[in-house]
Amino acid sequence: MLIFIAVLILCAIGAEWVSLQDPLAKVTYDCRPSKAVVEPEEPFEIITTLQNARRFPVPFIKMEELLPASLEFLPPIPAHRQDKGGLIRTGTLYLMPRQTLQRRQPALIRQRGRYFFRGATLFGGDFLGIRETSKQVHLSKELVVLPTTIDCPLLLENLGGFLGEISVNRFILEDPVLTLGYRDYTGREPQKAISWSQSARAGKLMVKKYDHTLELSVTVILSVDSGTGDHRQDPQEIEHCFSIARAVCETLEDRGVQYGFLTNATAAGAMGCWSLLEEGLGARHFYTILEGLGRATYDRTQSFAHLLHRAAKRAQQGQAHIIITPALLPEFQPMINRLRDLTGSQITVLAGNDYKASCDPDSQEKADSKATAEERKDG
Numbered sequence: 001m002l003i004f005i006a007v008l009i010l011c012a013i014g015a016e017w018v019s020l021q022d023p024l025a026k027v028t029y030d031c032r033p034s035k036a037v038v039e040p041e042e043p044f045e046i047i048t049t050l051q052n053a054r055r056f057p058v059p060f061i062k063m064e065e066l067l068p069a070s071l072e073f074l075p076p077i078p079a080h081r082q083d084k085g086g087l088i089r090t091g092t093l094y095l096m097p098r099q100t101l102q103r104r105q106p107a108l109i110r111q112r113g114r115y116f117f118r119g120a121t122l123f124g125g126d127f128l129g130i131r132e133t134s135k136q137v138h139l140s141k142e143l144v145v146l147p148t149t150i151d152c153p154l155l156l157e158n159l160g161g162f163l164g165e166i167s168v169n170r171f172i173l174e175d176p177v178l179t180l181g182y183r184d185y186t187g188r189e190p191q192k193a194i195s196w197s198q199s200a201r202a203g204k205l206m207v208k209k210y211d212h213t214l215e216l217s218v219t220v221i222l223s224v225d226s227g228t229g230d231h232r233q234d235p236q237e238i239e240h241c242f243s244i245a246r247a248v249c250e251t252l253e254d255r256g257v258q259y260g261f262l263t264n265a266t267a268a269g270a271m272g273c274w275s276l277l278e279e280g281l282g283a284r285h286f287y288t289i290l291e292g293l294g295r296a297t298y299d300r301t302q303s304f305a306h307l308l309h310r311a312a313k314r315a316q317q318g319q320a321h322i323i324i325t326p327a328l329l330p331e332f333q334p335m336i337n338r339l340r341d342l343t344g345s346q347i348t349v350l351a352g353n354d355y356k357a358s359c360d361p362d363s364q365e366k367a368d369s370k371a372t373a374e375e376r377k378d379g
Contacts, residue, residue: 023124024061024135026053027095031065031117032141034104037291040112040148043074046105052095060125065089068115068143074106086118109145112239114268114295117141142269144294149250150243155350159251162322162348163218182206186282217279218320220248222263223307225300226327235298237326238265240352242293244324248350253286262314264307267295275301308335315342323349 027050034045048065052058067087073079079089095101109115119139125132182198185205198206222245224238252259261277274292277285302310304325311321312335321339328351340347 023058024122024133027058029120029122029137031139033143037144039146041108041110043106043108046107048103051100055097057097058095058124061093062123063091063120065120066118070109070111071107112145112147112294115143144291146290146294147242147246150247163255181209183209216257218252218257218259218322220259220261221311221321221323222265223304223325224265225304226325233326237352238298241324241326244350246293248322249286249289261289262311264300264302265296266299266301267292268297269295312339312342315339317344319343320345321347326352
């Protein structure tokens with residue numbers, strides 16, 4: 001019996017001695033979202049990975065993970081918020097020798113923007129619980145939430161009418177002789193536009209590229225500055241403009257209209273060239289703009305006047321423009337008229353404050369309730 005007790009004591013001393021040798025030295029931690037880009041309220045998974053590279057177990061680990069403050073767990077789990085705005089999720093576990101542990105937690109974020117998973121603080125204990133050590137792991141894993149899809153019948157009606165007008169004008173000026181070159185077939189062009197001789201030479205489908213009188217193209221101009229003199233607009237107004245810009249690009253994609261993109265909004269992250277995208281079409285072109293809208297901040301790179309000046313310098317005959325801005329002041333109308341004269345094509349201005357009431361479900365519900373009350377009163 002005494003021998004058995006002595007062996008237990010020796011084993012405990014040995015385990016304690018091993019556990020005192022910095023138990024977190026060979027423990028690695030990683031946390032990342034399962035998707036890099038998501039829609040608002042789209043579920044994704046938070047993937048947490050812990051690995052013990054030692055030949056000995058780690059009997060106790062406590063994690064304090066720093067997550068985005070807007071994160072919502074599915075189903076809800078306990079977490080508390082930091083003073084600086086982060087969300088702290090805690091948990092305890094142990095790791096066996098050479099073990100890799102992975103946890104997946106469903107979550108979602110409702111607001112557009114750019115979010116980071118900053119890492120965690122790990123706390124490790126020895127075998128007997130006498131001493132505790134800590135280790136900070138710094139990460140910068142990114143998640144981009146796109147702007148919401150806007151559902152505004154008035155906006156879509158006006159946009160459809162505008163595209164219809166410029167399509168009619170283009171058809172009137174059509175001249176099939178004015179072929180400038182050839183480009184890759186995207187699947188949206190009619191079969192009559194395919195050049196079979198060029199396709200045979202290139203080994204892939206090619207279509208004719210016509211002059212501006214035949215090729216319908218639009219430049220979308222997004223401004224986060226209405227020219228009121230304030231360097232920062234109301235964030236809600238700018239968010240509304242981002243949603244309008246998404247609706248416009250989706251409509252152009254659905255109709256197969258080539259479009260470029262010009263903006264004075266700052267895009268955080270690796271999107272330095274986002275302020276100008278040449279004309280294009282297709283999923284890659286669309287999602288480049290869409291991701292930029294998700295990364296966009298409320299800061300401007302230049303004023304609305306300078307943005308219109310940039311558009312005028314790049315203007316070409318037959319090129320239509322769609323201008324999206326929080327509000328349009330009368331003083332900018334001469335610059336818009338000049339842009340129309342340079343292109344000889346249509347320009348439409350989508351001011352966010354003009355569509356806010358019709359696109360806001362709460363405002364529309366209040367208007368319908370008011371109309372119903374007036375009808376009852378008249379009745």
